[in-house]
Amino acid sequence: MHLVQQLFSDHHAWLTGRLQARLGNVADAQDLASETFVRMVGQRDLDAVQEPRAFLTTIAKRLLFSFWRRRELERAYLDTLALRPEETAPSPEERAVLIETLEHIAQALDGLALKAHQAFLLSQLDGLGYHAIAAELGISHSTVRRHMADAFGRIAMAMARQQAGLACTARVTASV
Structure with missing residues (x-):
């Protein structure tokens, strides 16, 4: 000590x-x-x-x-909320839970290999199917499936940790 x-x-x-x-x-x-x-x-x-x-x-x-990544997530989330009518906006408590969920998901994806991370983002953000992702990244369809299964498995574990009340392992307090 x-x-x-x-x-x-x-x-x-x-x-x-x-x-x-x-x-x-x-x-x-x-x-x-x-x-x-x-x-x-x-x-x-x-x-x-x-x-x-x-x-x-x-x-x-x-x-x-x-x-910085958490701050970007928060900023993107708050920008999206600003576009919604005030009566449909979540309460401060709901907002805090959503930001915490985003933190858990982002941290879960941090450990992915680069191609797996890219495959997941192409699927979830760009809406590409597995064949299109395979062509985009120059990998096989079965590799895309494996990458997606790994990503979803990590997210499922992160959500289970969150529901169990366990904090993100790299948690740094950020303002909401």
């Missing part, structure tokens, strides 16, 4: 400053810096870390990408 305290005291201010420069926001930078150290504590064999700042930067970059 002494090593963790030492790493925190030596590098927290530095990391927060770097994140603030990227985000332009002190509160978000502090949240991400704290989450970075929480993730670091979960790592095995911290004694083997030769370059603490490089190690912390790697963890922080992953969290930063997740943070």
Whole structure:
């Protein structure tokens, strides 16, 4: 535990400053810096870390990408809501649940191979059928089916985790 305290005291201010420069926001930078150290504590064999700042930067970059992706999802969702008549807009509680669901789905898809991710997006966002996706990506129809099954399986697991009340593993608090 002494090593963790030492790493925190030596590098927290530095990391927060770097994140603030990227985000332009002190509160978000502090949240991400704290989450970075929480993730670091979960790592095995911290004694083997030769370059603490490089190690912390790697963890922080992953969290930063997740943070930005969630912000984009929220923004796209809120833009879509703005187009709906006010009386059909979901309540703040419903909106929070929907954004959380989008976070779970986005995180579930993060682990997919590039072609699998592309196949899923071509299917769900562009409405392409499996044969068209196969032609677009230069892969076989059966590979598209396998990629889609993997994506839907990941989403089903994410939804089960959400219904069980389990948080996303890379969750960073974002405003709704």
